[in-house]
Amino acid sequence: LKSCGVNAIHPIEPQAMDIRELKEKYGDTFCLIGNVDVDLLSRGSREQVIERVKYLIEEIAPGGGYCLGSGNSVPEYAVPENFAAMVETARELGEY
Incomplete structure (x- = not known):
């Protein structure tokens, strides 16, 4: 993938891929x-x-190379309060 110019991997769905690995x-x-x-x-x-957001920011983000987001997309049936919680927690704990 790298030789093709790919520099990021998305989606990383937690049911299918171990992000720590x-x-x-x-x-x-x-x-x-x-x-x-x-x-x-x-x-x-x-x-x-x-x-989940705390885990990803505390365990996966250190050292860089991680961008918080959904494991695929944000479907119309996502609960707005849950999406807001993801964004708020990222703003609170993340580094920019």
């Missing part, structure tokens, strides 16, 4: 994008979303 293997080669489960955004609680 990807970070260990490819974190110095590719920017990793996503990993907040779409199902969590649409059916999870606000607290579950906050916990």
Whole structure:
């Protein structure tokens, strides 16, 4: 992928890919994008979303090469309060 000019991987769906393993293997080669489960955004609680975002920022973001986002897209059926919780937590804990 790198030889083709790819410099980021998205989506990274938590049900299909282990982001910690990807970070260990490819974190110095590719920017990793996503990993907040779409199902969590649409059916999870606000607290579950906050916990997932905290995990990603505290465990995956250090060292760079990570961009917080959904594991795929943000569907119309996502709960607006959950999406807002993802953004608010990222702003609170993230570095820019």
